[in-house]
Amino acid sequence: MSDLHSSISWRRPVAEAAVLAALAALPLVSQDYLLLLTQVAVLALFTLSLELLVGQAGILSLGHAAFFGIGAYAAAFLALAGWEEPISGLLIAGGIAGLAGLAMAPLVLRASGLTQLMVTLCLGLMLHEAASRGRDWTGGDDGLSGFLNSPVLGLFEFDLFGVTGYLYALAVLGICFAAFTLMRAAPFGTALRGIRQNPVRMAALGTPVGARLAQAYALSAAMAGLAGALMAETTQSVALEALSFQRSAEVLIVLILGGVGSRYGALIGAAVYVLARDWLSALSPEYWLGWLGLLMMAVVLVAPRGIAGLLARVRLPRARAKTEDRA
Amino acid sequence: MSDGARLNDYALSVEDVSIRFGALQAVDGVSLQLPAGARHALIGPNGAGKSTFVGLITGTLRPDSGRVLLGGHDVTRTGFSARVRRGLVRSFQVTSLFAEMSALDSVLLAIAEREGRSARMLRPLGRYGAFVDEAGEILRSVGLIGVAKRPVSDLAYGQQRVVEIALALAARPRVLVLDEPAAGIPAGESTRLFEVLEGLPAEVALLFVEHDMHLVRRFARAVTVLAGGKVLAEGTPAHVAADPAVQDAYLGRRGAGLHA
Ligand SMILES: Nc1ncnc2c1ncn2[C@@H]1O[C@H](COP(=O)(O)OP(=O)(O)O)[C@@H](O)[C@H]1O
Ligand SMILES: [Mg+2]
Numbered sequence: 337m338s339d340l341h342s343s344i345s346w347r348r349p350v351a352e353a354a355v356l357a358a359l360a361a362l363p364l365v366s367q368d369y370l371l372l373l374t375q376v377a378v379l380a381l382f383t384l385s386l387e388l389l390v391g392q393a394g395i396l397s398l399g400h401a402a403f404f405g406i407g408a409y410a411a412a413f414l415a416l417a418g419w420e421e422p423i424s425g426l427l428i429a430g431g432i433a434g435l436a437g438l439a440m441a442p443l444v445l446r447a448s449g450l451t452q453l454m455v456t457l458c459l460g461l462m463l464h465e466a467a468s469r470g471r472d473w474t475g476g477d478d479g480l481s482g483f484l485n486s487p488v489l490g491l492f493e494f495d496l497f498g499v500t501g502y503l504y505a506l507a508v509l510g511i512c513f514a515a516f517t518l519m520r521a522a523p524f525g526t527a528l529r530g531i532r533q534n535p536v537r538m539a540a541l542g543t544p545v546g547a548r549l550a551q552a553y554a555l556s557a558a559m560a561g562l563a564g565a566l567m568a569e570t571t572q573s574v575a576l577e578a579l580s581f582q583r584s585a586e587v588l589i590v591l592i593l594g595g596v597g598s599r600y601g602a603l604i605g606a607a608v609y610v611l612a613r614d615w616l617s618a619l620s621p622e623y624w625l626g627w628l629g630l631l632m633m634a635v636v637l638v639a640p641r642g643i644a645g646l647l648a649r650v651r652l653p654r655a656r657a658k659t660e661d662r663a
Numbered sequence: 664m665s666d667g668a669r670l671n672d673y674a675l676s677v678e679d680v681s682i683r684f685g686a687l688q689a690v691d692g693v694s695l696q697l698p699a700g701a702r703h704a705l706i707g708p709n710g711a712g713k714s715t716f717v718g719l720i721t722g723t724l725r726p727d728s729g730r731v732l733l734g735g736h737d738v739t740r741t742g743f744s745a746r747v748r749r750g751l752v753r754s755f756q757v758t759s760l761f762a763e764m765s766a767l768d769s770v771l772l773a774i775a776e777r778e779g780r781s782a783r784m785l786r787p788l789g790r791y792g793a794f795v796d797e798a799g800e801i802l803r804s805v806g807l808i809g810v811a812k813r814p815v816s817d818l819a820y821g822q823q824r825v826v827e828i829a830l831a832l833a834a835r836p837r838v839l840v841l842d843e844p845a846a847g848i849p850a851g852e853s854t855r856l857f858e859v860l861e862g863l864p865a866e867v868a869l870l871f872v873e874h875d876m877h878l879v880r881r882f883a884r885a886v887t888v889l890a891g892g893k894v895l896a897e898g899t900p901a902h903v904a905a906d907p908a909v910q911d912a913y914l915g916r917r918g919a920g921l922h923a
Contacts, residue, residue: 340767340799340811342789521787523775526764530772533761536723540759541776541834542747551782 356510363499370502376610377505378567381512383590383602385559388516390588391597392525393552394532395444396453398584399460400560402440405467405579407433407561409474411568415483422485422494426508426565433561434554441550457581464579474576481573494572501570508566512559517599519555528552593632595642604643608635672735674699674868675751675838680719680729681892689715691892692729697838697868704883704900705872708912712892713872714756717842720870721753722746733838750837754827756846756872762816766807766826769815770798773833798833805829805859821848828859839863841871845878857882876904888912 363370382404389395410429419425440459447455467474474480487493492500519525530538531545539545568574577583586609594605612631617624639646675697682690690712697703705713718724720731722743730739733751741749761769774794775781789795802808805825810818815826824844831839844860845853857878863869873879879886879900886903888895890912896903903909 341792341795342787344790515784518787519784521789522784523772523781523788523791524784526768526772526788527776527781530761530764530769533763534759537755537759537761537830539744540747540753540755541773541830542744543776543781544744548782 407564434558437557595644
């Protein structure tokens with residue numbers, strides 16, 4: 337019987353903390369890539385929120401930028417209104433996005449499959465349109481800028497080189513990743529995967545399936561809102577593009593690229609995507625978007641389960657018997 | 664006890680339920696009472712409405728008319744999962760599991776749900792020690808302990824049917840409804856599966872759909888025969904098997920089945 341009990345393994349958390357520490361030490365070595373890596377962190381957090389929705393709960397979305405945008409605009413409104421403390425601003429913005437998610441959940445969860453995709457798409461487009469029209473509030477196509485958050489923890493000012501922004505984004509991502517990891521292994525995450533695999537069977541266990549999915553939707557929206565707020569605070573601006581369909585599509589591409597269902601997929605996908613985009617746009621200023629598309633397609637064709645899935649396959653043969661789907 | 668449940672109420676009481684699919688009256692005014700501790704078989708030719716009746720009892724279907732009472736409480740308007748939380752648990756005729764999950768995790772999930780812990784987000788499911796102990800006991804009692812950590816999609820079909828039973832047991836039902844639990848598994852294994860069911864606590868009311876009259880005679884104390892959505896006969900297994908109308912229904916449609 338005792339072999340059924342899972343023992344705590346410290347190897348993974350320690351390795352992950354080591355990677356985080358190395359990344360945190362990077363500004364000591366070079367400050368060249370900080371802005372780019374901050375973008376990676378923001379996109380990784382946004383992608384992680386979609387992984388919670390798609391990879392765990394099995395809810396499809398083509399409009400997830402709605403929550404990213406709500407978080408971004410909320411953070412900007414707060415700073416412009418004089419609430420300049422960044423951490424509380426971030427949390428409030430995430431909370432607002434989460435509430436928006438809770439409000440939209442009944443609409444999205446009524447549908448399934450293509451209809452669900454359609455509902456998320458339309459909600460995203462409507463919000464984009466509203467923000468575009470509401471110039472007085474959102475600045476319309478010009479977006480919002482000219483706000484500045486006060487120093488993080490009252491100590492670290494957002495500096496021109498982006499050192500503070502980078503470390504702040506890294507910390508937020510690290511905390512959210514840890515929370516996601518806990519949630520994923522906990523009863524809640526397991527129940528979400530159960531619902532994705534067989535909702536009728538979950539109901540037969542007594543699970544209030546609709547309520548669980550609504551919770552997942554709100555959590556995912558809150559995390560997307562945190563990502564949006566993080567972008568607003570670290571770049572001190574919000575563009576209308578934060579709410580765009582392109583951003584919704586991009587985050588889905590990044591998730592598929594990294595690997596749906598994997599814990600590291602969002603992180604790997606975001607890093608590969610942002611770095612490849614930067615590299616290709618320098619290499620071929622005119623055609624980089626085409627090259628990027630080609631590269632993404634090639635990766636997904638070679639690795640249908642994303643880069644994380646590919647890495648797991650390389651690593652798995654020896655570890656398979658021991659760890660089952662705990663990656 | 665708000666709507667007047669009494670001590671001597673049936674564990675499950677179905678009163679005159681009917682449902683129609685288009686032109687087809689699939690279940691037509693069926694009543695059934697299960698006292699605590701019942702071991703009740705539901706038999707009838709294919710298409711008789713057995714699975715539909717199970718759906719009406721458990722809430723996957725809503726009756727057009729009639730009532731379902733659970734421990735004296737009217738649950739006719741109560742949803743499927745809410746009935747499960749009140750102790751009315753079912754399994755499915757067609758195996759319905761979590762393909763990517765292990766039997767252990769599936770059973771743990773069932774226990775977590777029963778204990779109202781399925782929304783917890785901090786401690787890994789596998790580290791709820793008491794749940795793991797209980798899951799181990801259940802899996803041992805049904806003979807799945809050796810494959811507890813394999814994904815259920817890797818298991819043989821007969822073993823998957825047993826996982827269905829394990830999930831139902833983990834919910835600690837007061838009323839357990841099994842729709843052809845032994846469907847599609849070899850005869851020897853189905854006897855073994857029913858022996859597992861014999862280990863159910865005595866007070867659990869069990870209703871099962873089963874075609875094999877050997878198993879019905881051996882494990883059921885009462886039988887209801889459905890045909891064309893109606894109750895054709897009711898009584899002890901021996902009484903029902905001797906009923907000419909029942910023999911007609913079987914011989915007429917399938918030419919097989921009732922000789923024990
Ligand atoms: N959802 C449905 N829609 C239409 N007809 C159905 C549906 N479910 C079952 N039926 C029909 O109702 C009748 C009873 O089916 P069922 O309850 O599955 O029978 P049994 O389980 O006794 O074999 C069959 O004729 C079947 O085709
Ligand atoms: Mg049937």
